[in-house]
Amino acid sequence: MEKSETFRPVQKLTxxxxxxxxxxxQRxxxxxxxxxxxxxxxxxxxxxxxxxxxxTLDSVWFxxxxxxxxxxxxxIxxxxxxxxxDFGSAVVRTSFMASCVQAFHGRTTSTIACAVTEMAQGLRDFVLECDGHVLFEGEPIAKEIHEFIEWMGPGFNFSGHQGNRDRANYNLQADEIQLQLSALKTFLDLAGNQLTSKDFSMAxxxxxxxxxxxxxxFDLGCTSGNWETTAIPGLFGMLVKGGVESGLFNYSLVLASSFGNTEIVRIILKAAQTNNLNVDVDRAFNFACLYSRFGTMECLVEEGNNVDFxxxxxxxxKSGCKPVVEWFVKMGCRDTELCIALVAATSSNQADVVAYLLHQLxxxxxxxxxxxxxxxxGRVGGVNSLKGVAFLLGSDFLGDPATTYTVADTFAGSGDDDDANPELRAFLQEHWSERAFSDGIRQGQEHYMNIVRVLKWGESPICLAILPPELRVAIAYLPLYRECVNAAGSRLVSQRLRGQLVEAVRRLGGGVLDGVNQCRELLAVLERRLPQFTS
Structure with a gap:
């Protein structure tokens, strides 16, 4: 740079x-x-x-x-x-700068504009993954972070810095990091009580x-022997000692857990431990699970001492995230907790999770x-819970058809139980009770009589009586066959469908197969009588 000139002081610049x-x-x-x-x-x-x-304070990091x-x-x-x-803005911006240098150091990305562009892309990717989830009521994650980045952007640059250009591909040594942290500490001492807890929190x-x-x-160095001697842990330690508010401290932990940045989570936990801060590990763990951040989940369990599974x-x-459920099983969840999870999955009709949990219990x-x-x-109620119960029963969740049908019938008849959802009870009475089986037999008989009436007295130009027997069977019973095959759970059909199947097989000359263990035999008989192209 050319030798500087001498400027004459003026009162105000345009x-x-x-x-x-x-x-x-800046230059x-x-x-x-x-x-x-x-x-x-x-x-x-x-x-x-x-x-x-x-x-000037930003130049500390170079x-x-x-x-x-x-x-x-x-x-300074x-x-x-x-x-x-304005010491507050200075410490907030330089904290942002310190992390930018750490995150983008030695990269072709050397300007704050490029850094913000990359961060914006990371934010967009996260928003797609969030799918509308919020951390605080009415406050979307994306909007808050985006507004903050926009506020930080103007007049903020680390391109063209002599230190950055000379050492673009050079890893900082421990003594240099100590110089930088020491300079920041000197600035904080200079600011003194002019920095508030809000300033430290935003920083x-x-x-x-x-x-x-x-x-x-990247490695933030939090696993080193003296964790506060590395740049980011050292910065975090100073800010926390300055007085970070617990709300924003925990919010940062939740965000780190949501993004799955285990290294930051580890640093925040260490800072909390060193400074005796209360940290909401349970909430952070919930968000790590929400986005399937398995590494972060393990860190919060092992280093955050989280035990609330x-x-x-x-x-x-409830959301049907089977990989996370599998992770909890591997971590040794108690059977009682898995039973409660089974209830949650059933009430939300999460068939894959229900099937998995049934194999674990x-x-x-x-x-x-x-x-x-x-x-x-039944307490949950809703249409999805009815579908979930149908899948649970159809899966023969007790491993014995007679027992499964009996439990369904008993629950359907528990009319005096105020806790049972009336919609669920009515659903079971209509489809899974002994009465439903009898109704199925009756419906099967009525259906058969209607078919006979059509064959004998139907006035349609298409004379069904002259069709091949297989086609007549298809016309009469193909809808029933498909409904049974597509029934939720696939191992058992509802009592109503079973009654119709029993009557259909009897009318087709397949004998009387009314045992509760003979659903597959009933379907096999019906399938043999159908044309092959319909199976």
Whole structure:
């Protein structure tokens, strides 16, 4: 950079002059031209001084020698002495900068514009995955993060910085990191009580954002012996000690868990432990489960001492997220918790999860709690719960058709039980009770008589009586056959359908197969009488 000129102080700069001043000051600091930087301070108004404070503090993350550190801190002191006072914005922006340097260091992405573009893409990907979920009521994740990134963007740059250009592909050494953290600590001491807990909270939040949204995984150094000697853990530690509010601290943990950034989760947990902060691990764990962040889930269990499996397990079962349910089973969930998950999956008609859980639960426990399982599903109510119960019964969840039918019939007749949902009870009475079986027989008889009437007295130009027997059977019973084959659960059909099947097979000369264990035999007889092209 050319040797600086001497500028004559003026009272006020025009808009164009202010823009030129900002660009010139940015370049002067980036190229460590301290003489020019100091002379430019004399031209700055109140807002420009605050901008200068932010720009100078940002350069902390590119220094590599004690001489550079002393020069930067000396310039900051002069800026403050000339009237800069917005320490809050400075610490928030520099925290964001520190994480950007960490997330994008040594990459072809060297400008904040490129960094924000990449973060925006990460945000869009996450929004698609969120599918409308919110962290706080009425406050979508995407909107909040997007607004914050937009606020950070103007006037914020780490391209063209001499330190960045000289060491673009160079990994910072421990002594350099210590210099940078020490410089930040000096600034925090200089600001003193002018920094509020809100400032520290927003700075902590700002430091987390680039790490959430960077597309590249990186080692933040939280597993090293002295975790606060590395850049991000050290920054987090200072901010937490400064007074991060518990609400935003936990919100950051929830976001890190939602994005599945296990390294940040680990740092936040360590910061909480070091500073004796209360941390809502359960809520973070719920969101990690919601988005199937298995590595983060394991971290929260092992390092966050999370033991509340019930709530996220129920959420996974209810939403049909089978991989998460499988993870809980591998982690050793109790059978009682799996029973509750079975209720949640059944009430939401999540067939895959129901089928999986039935294979995990002991038969004797299912038999013991069968009535209570139906009762619990009944409390939920709704159309999906009826479909779920149909699948549960159709799966022969007790492993014995007679027992499964008996439990369904008993529940259907429990009219005095106020806890049982009346819709579920009515559904079971209509389809799965002994009365439903009798109704099925009667409906089968009526159907047969209607077919006979059509054959003998029908006036249709198409004379059904002269059709081949297989076609007559298809016309009469193909709808029943398909309904039975497509029945939910596939192992058992409802009592109503079973009654119709028994009557159909009897009328077709297949004998009397009315045993509860003979559903497959009934279908086999009917299938043999149908034309092959209909099977």
């Amino acid at each position: 808009t164009q002059e202010s823009n030129e001043w900002g660009n010139l000051f 002067a600091v980036s190229f460590y031209d301290w003489k020019l930087s100091e002379s430019l301070i004399l031209l700055a108004g109140p807002q420009a001084l605050n901008d200068a404070l932010c720009i 220094l590599s020698t004690q001489e550079e550190s002393n020069a930067i801190m000396g310039l 002191e002069k800026i403050v002495a000339n009237g800069a006072h 902590f939040y700002a430091a987390c954002l680039p790490l959430y949204l960077s597309s590249t995984s 019930r709530t996220p397990l129920l959420g996974a079962a 002991p038969d004797d426990l299912l038999a013991q709690r069968s009535f209570n399982i139906l009762k619990a599903v």
